[in-house]
Amino acid sequence: xxxxxxxxxxxxxxxxxxxxxxxxxxxxxxxxxxxxxxxxxxxxxxxxxxxxxxxxxxxxxxxxxxxxxxxxxxxxxxxxxxxxxxxxxxxxxxxxxxxxxxxxxxxxxxxxxxxxxxxxxxxxxxxxxxxxxxxxxxxxxxxxxxxxxxxxxxxxxxxxxxxxxxxxxxxxxxxxxxxxxxxxxxxxxxxxxxxxxxxxxxxxxxxxxxxxxx
Amino acid sequence: xxxxxxxxxxxxxxxxxxxxxxxxxxxxxxxxxxxxxxxxxxxxxxxxxxxxxxxxxxxxxxxxxxxxxxxxxxxxxxxxxxxxxxxxxxxxxxxxxxxxxxxxxxxxxxxxxxxxxxxxxxxxxxxxxxxxxxxxxxxxxxxxxxxxxxxxxxxxxxxxxxxxxxxxxxxxxxxxxxxxxxxxxxxxxxxxxxxxxxxxxxxxxxxxxxxxxxxxxxxxxxxxxxxxxxxxxxxxxxxxxxxxxxxxxxx
Numbered sequence: 001x002x003x004x005x006x007x008x009x010x011x012x013x014x015x016x017x018x019x020x021x022x023x024x025x026x027x028x029x030x031x032x033x034x035x036x037x038x039x040x041x042x043x044x045x046x047x048x049x050x051x052x053x054x055x056x057x058x059x060x061x062x063x064x065x066x067x068x069x070x071x072x073x074x075x076x077x078x079x080x081x082x083x084x085x086x087x088x089x090x091x092x093x094x095x096x097x098x099x100x101x102x103x104x105x106x107x108x109x110x111x112x113x114x115x116x117x118x119x120x121x122x123x124x125x126x127x128x129x130x131x132x133x134x135x136x137x138x139x140x141x142x143x144x145x146x147x148x149x150x151x152x153x154x155x156x157x158x159x160x161x162x163x164x165x166x167x168x169x170x171x172x173x174x175x176x177x178x179x180x181x182x183x184x185x186x187x188x189x190x191x192x193x194x195x196x197x198x199x200x201x202x203x204x205x206x207x208x209x210x211x212x213x214x
Numbered sequence: 215x216x217x218x219x220x221x222x223x224x225x226x227x228x229x230x231x232x233x234x235x236x237x238x239x240x241x242x243x244x245x246x247x248x249x250x251x252x253x254x255x256x257x258x259x260x261x262x263x264x265x266x267x268x269x270x271x272x273x274x275x276x277x278x279x280x281x282x283x284x285x286x287x288x289x290x291x292x293x294x295x296x297x298x299x300x301x302x303x304x305x306x307x308x309x310x311x312x313x314x315x316x317x318x319x320x321x322x323x324x325x326x327x328x329x330x331x332x333x334x335x336x337x338x339x340x341x342x343x344x345x346x347x348x349x350x351x352x353x354x355x356x357x358x359x360x361x362x363x364x365x366x367x368x369x370x371x372x373x374x375x376x377x378x379x380x381x382x383x384x385x386x387x388x389x390x391x392x393x394x395x396x397x398x399x400x401x402x403x404x405x406x407x408x409x410x411x412x413x414x415x416x417x418x419x420x421x422x423x424x425x426x427x428x429x430x431x432x433x434x435x436x437x438x439x440x441x442x443x444x445x446x447x448x449x450x451x452x453x454x455x456x457x458x459x460x461x462x463x464x465x
Contacts (some may be wrong), residue, residue: 047335
């Protein structure tokens with residue numbers, strides 16, 4: 001069972017719809033302490049980084065604790081940005097901080113037609129292999145809508161360029177993040193969610209195997 | 215590189231897709247969910263459902279249509295037509311819309327743009343502008359093109375952006391349904407005036423019209439309805455054509 005964290009940042013209808021279409025079991029935990037009972041976490045979200053202030057405190061602590069235990073986490077859009085230390089969009093709000101670096105505003109270039117927000121389909125430039133990108137065509141296009149973005153660090157497994165080059169997909173251990181909306185990115189997006197579900201199922205199966213050996 | 219978006223618009227009345235010429239002469243064009251599914255397979259980038267009747271009874275039918283379309287495709291879905299207040303937008307979003315498009319209500323109550331942008335984020339708010347040429351400017355019309363709003367499209371687009379709109383959907387009433395090409399001059403005038411994406415609409419008739427609006431029209435996206443509905447032009451054929459002419463598109 002996957003925990004879909006609902007902290008009031010945007011509409012979760014399409015994420016729910018995609019998870020349902022892919023046969024995933026999911027629920028929205030009512031209390032932070034419930035996070036530990038789930039086999040994976042998804043932190044979605046659109047809008048201003050300030051919205052993640054709703055996660056500061058017990059939720060942030062519970063999610064950090066769950067992730068430290070090896071439970072996979074997928075951050076989508078604002079949820080991915082939240083994995084970093086913080087964002088210039090709302091400097092007073094702490095991110096989860098499991099990935100180093102800060103989220104900054106894309107600069108754009110009106111003269112060159114590079115508008116902000118970055119809205120539309122753009123390409124993923126793969127940086128090495130990653131479980132989350134399994135089965136995707138190199139340079140697959142996915143749907144973005146954002147003004148702020150995360151830096152390219154060791155955790156970046158795909159980057160995208162819109163004037164600036166930013167991390168569009170991150171993966172480190174069992175922590176995954178996508179700046180775009182996989183639930184709105186047609187077949188490529190569904191494949192990414194499928195990959196996350198496969199990681200989750202693989203870990204659950206391994207855990208069951210370990211228990212059986214005991 | 216950010217690609218140019220191709221958007222299919224479905225004008226919906228009583229749960230069925232219809233399309234008029236210059237806002238009249240409606241013709242039947244099929245089931246919205248089936249049509250959306252076909253567009254998805256062909257590689258459409260986005261879908262717009264426009265409720266062209268927008269009566270109270272049609273509201274519930276619209277929610278069913280939105281939900282049916284949203285369950286068939288995993289693409290950005292915009293809903294417009296008759297969204298007058300926050301509750302109308304909420305109903306569309308709850309049914310599965312990612313963005314709402316507001317037109318008449320945005321002009322009569324500009325604070326609705328800000329209210330919706332605060333609630334759902336600017337990316338979810340499209341301000342639709344219907345305009346026709348008048349002198350050297352572009353006159354804005356409301357109420358499905360029947361009423362002169364006494365505003366200029368360029369100036370109104372700027373205001374909409376400052377109030378929180380995430381995109382502008384600009385329809386040329388002179389060209390709508392005529393298949394004589396987009397109004398590139400009007401599109402460029404608006405696209406140059408704002409820093410948010412501009413979706414050009416009205417007049418798509420052949421493949422080169424899209425090339426023109428993405429180059430001289432400076433559009434970020436182009437929307438069409440009838441050209442796609444009747445199998446005259448497939449989305450995949452259009453994208454191949456644009457790609458061959460060096461317009462970046464999602465293939």
